[in-house]
Amino acid sequence: MQTVKMVITGPFSAGKTEFIRSISEIEVVSTEQNISTDAEKKEKEQTTVAMDFGRITVDDDLVLYLFGTPGQRRFDFMWEILAEGMLGFVVMVDSAKPETFREAKSILETFRAYAPTPYVVAANKQDHPDAWSADDLRIALRIEEGVKLLPCVAKDKESVKGVLLELLYSILEEMDAG
Amino acid sequence: MxxxxxxxxxxxxxxxxxxxxxxxxxxxxxxxxxxxxxxxxxxxxxxxxxxxxxxxxxxxxxxxxxxxxxxxxxxxxxxxxxxxxxxxxxxxxxxxxxxxxxxxxxxxxxxxxxxxxxxxxxxxxxxxxxxxxxxxxxxxxxxxxxxxxxxxxxxxxxxxxxxxxxxxxxxxxxxxxxxxxLNQHLPNLDMALKFPDNPKEKFKGIHLSVEEWRVVSFVNPKNTIRQIAKANNMSETEIRRVVYGLEQAGLVEMVKPPGMEQAAAGDRRRRPPQKPQVQRVTVNRLIDKIRSI
Structure with missing residues (x-):
């Protein structure tokens, strides 16, 4: 049985767990912990402390694993472990939270340093009234033209499929390029 | 919007x-x-x-x-x-x-x-x-x-x-x-300042501005730069500019205040990146599967 791994990363509350939950065939194995303070609860009730784990079975011989990284820097010791052997990665960005853009860019650079694998950037929460457009995000995050920056709504399965397919197309393109 | x-x-x-x-x-x-x-x-x-x-x-x-x-x-x-x-x-x-x-x-x-x-x-x-x-x-x-x-x-x-x-x-x-x-030179405002040895010698003939004197009056290894800025109602940029000038002139030195924890070492050694061995046909199978979900 061959297993293939993709990593879904991004800042705290960017929508990584939701993304995996939308497409995984199994109930996502989440290592989430209740958030303790009221201030943090305003953002979300739980946060991932080690990783999320989702699965897509292609057939008896091939399985795709989706690993979601914890967003907080204090858990970044997990990032490198999760990045090991990944086929590619998705950087999730909360398009409605410009205060997280700098962190998103930093995470992107960190993962690029871990492994020279293809990646795409998902401009999540595009259904939010305050969401920055993908074009504006590209400029804000200084994402190169050759890198795909895709509008995304992580709770919408079709949108998640679109992001994963674009990542796979990028992987094919890189294989073609040699 | x-x-x-x-x-x-x-x-x-x-x-x-x-x-x-x-x-x-x-x-x-x-x-x-x-x-x-x-x-x-x-x-x-x-x-x-x-x-x-x-x-x-x-x-x-x-x-x-x-x-x-x-x-x-x-x-x-x-x-x-x-x-x-x-x-x-x-x-x-x-x-x-x-x-x-x-x-x-x-x-x-x-x-x-x-x-x-x-x-x-x-x-x-x-x-x-x-x-x-x-x-x-x-x-x-x-x-x-x-x-x-x-x-x-x-x-x-x-x-x-x-x-x-x-x-x-x-x-x-x-x-x-x-x-x-300035931020790069003085990234951590939680550091403290102290006078170098023989401060009297160093201060001889030096003309300080009012702002510099205000900072100098708070120099003590127990006071962090942030606390000095607060006491003098100075912005972070202002205090950095003043401290930078004083430090360059050799009038103050930076020290860790008592109890300051060592910054966590963030430069863990990393293994060289490894690319997974995946063939084109595998990627195409993944594409077909995701399309069909």
Missing amino acids: PLQGNLRDFSTTQLLNLINLAGKSGTLTFFEGKRTGEVENLGDQKRERIVAGQERAAMSFRSGKLIFAKMTGQDGSLISVLNKAGKLTDEQARIIRERAKNTTDKALALLLINANYVSQNDVVTCIQQHTLDVVYNLMAWNDNPFRLDEDVHPDGSRIQVPIDLENVIIEGARRIREIAE
Whole structure:
């Protein structure tokens, strides 16, 4: 049985767990912990402390694993472990939270340093009234033209499929390029 | 929907770059940052939530060019701008203000040019300089909420002089770089200061500014630089500039205050990256599967 791994990363509350939950065939194995303070609860009730784990079975011989990284820097010791052997990665960005853009860019650079694998950037929460457009995000995050920056709504399965397919197309393109 | 955020996350230079590259039109408004006392959570980082208060300044753009800028409470009328630039005397400005109360800036500019008070070039240059002064002043702001409304445009009676943003961004970036260099030199305001050995010798013949004396009076290994800044009501940039000067002159040295923890070592050794051995056919099978979900 061959297993293939993709990593879904991004800042705290960017929508990584939701993304995996939308497409995984199994109930996502989440290592989430209740958030303790009221201030943090305003953002979300739980946060991932080690990783999320989702699965897509292609057939008896091939399985795709989706690993979601914890967003907080204090858990970044997990990032490198999760990045090991990944086929590619998705950087999730909360398009409605410009205060997280700098962190998103930093995470992107960190993962690029871990492994020279293809990646795409998902401009999540595009259904939010305050969401920055993908074009504006590209400029804000200084994402190169050759890198795909895709509008995304992580709770919408079709949108998640679109992001994963674009990542796979990028992987094919890189294989073609040699 | 308007683009909005806070300058602490997205600087004025970055905003101007975005507007320039995207060729945007509209008005970028900056607000007073109202502290709410609420804590917002950004992963590991916690900080006070700041919401938009009163309008403080605005810049307007057409097709990615700066065409207008104003500070709230500042008289940006043509008369004031020309007076400030020395093109009109105080007396001339007072008389024109009285006689042309209901005249728009555009109409007034025509009258002044026809009456040979000023040339067209004077008007354009002075308005341009006023606009740039406002913008460069704004570059130093770093904690204000902003909003870009693409359907809001300046009052048509105002004189609008299109200015390419590239040069504005370069100059703005230069000013910010100066601040960044200070930050780089003095990244941790939780360090303390102490006098070097033989401080009397070092201070001999040195003339310090009032601000420097104020800082020097608090120098003690128990006081962090942040505490000194707070006691003197100085911004982070101001205290950095002063401490940098004192340190370069050998008048103070940086030390860790008692109880300061060692910064966590973030440079763990990394294994060389490994690419997974996956064939093209495998990727195609994954594509087919995801399409079919």
